[in-house]
Amino acid sequence: MPDTTPLADHPQIHWTENGVAHSARWRSESGMPPPKRVMIADDRMTADQAYRLACEGTALLWRGDFQNARQLLQALARRNDQKKPGKKTGKKNNPADDQPASPGAAFHLHRQAQSQRARTLAMLLLPFEADYTIALRRAPDVKLACNEAYGRGEEPFVASLRELLGLIGAHEWRRNGVELPALGQRIHPHYGVFSPIRGEYVQLVADTPLPAGTRLAFDIxxxxxxxxxxxxxxxxxxxxxTDMDPRALSCARDNLARLDLLEQVEVIEADLFPAGRAPLIVCNPPWLPARPSSRIEYAVYDPESSMLRGFLAGLAAHLEPGGEGWLILSDLAEHLGLRPRAQLLDWIAQAGLKVIERHDVKPTHPRAQDASDSLHAARSQEVTSLWRLAAA
Known part of the structure; x- marks a missing residue:
């Protein structure tokens, strides 16, 4: 399901062009407010000029060639990624001075750098017509990608080139799908719905023995x-x-229809649990207790572990006698110092639950082996677990 927020409810962005004041609706999936300073830019602008302006908070509304804008965005990304940490003191930096004091500090610095990078790269803007046409030379046809994410066009608007490239990438993911060996099928993620590219947690659910006689299950x-x-x-x-996100509900129904499983699986909107009890309840909550900066990040970041704690607190009341709850959770938060194992075990005990067994697997995604990643020390130790829980 696309974004259902009426465009009329979106804020406006204002700029002056050829001495005339203009305005248009502003779109930002991350919730970024419209830039207060907007300059018209075209193919004559250099990457250094653009980067300086973007860092200062001046947005660039592009009027040149579309493909040149893409190249400019890549140049901005390179300049941002080549920045060196540390202050310019005139003295040679000691590498030890740039090391965070703790894994948690490294995580927060990483998030700050991600946020700053996103803000800088979001300063290159594109004009869209009401039908999602982009009136620039060599601009691609993005109507289908925009319709999938935004819904039917209503009026002209302005959005960042970076957001548009995200829409195009999501459209390709949706069209091609993700091959999952544990399923033997492809899953087609929609825009704004987290892709199951980390297949190890899916394999855990495929391999763990089901409770005897399981005919009903809840997937939270x-x-x-x-x-x-x-x-x-x-x-x-x-x-x-169950899910609360309209995009996720639409995505799940689409995938289950593709797999001819809609007669077995009922997809409903619910805050965590549906009514009733089940002998098996499965939940793969976001793994890191931190504040998301966009809708899709709610699949990764769980503010104050609210979904995790809600699942644990309500699990016993929704399990049939002798039933099991399967909690699929990475321990990355523990290695980052964001949530100690003792706290998780305490929440389990407070919820009137006990641990029957735990199945562990090491992640195989590229970041786990990337020594240049700022969080490599924590990622290299990460384990994904399926916790089999039961009422105490």
Missing amino acids: GTGTGVLAAVLAQRGVKHIVA
């Missing part, structure tokens, strides 16, 4: 619907999959 926070699909393929007769 279903996202793309991938875990509900795995449970259905394993022979669970009926699965109720």
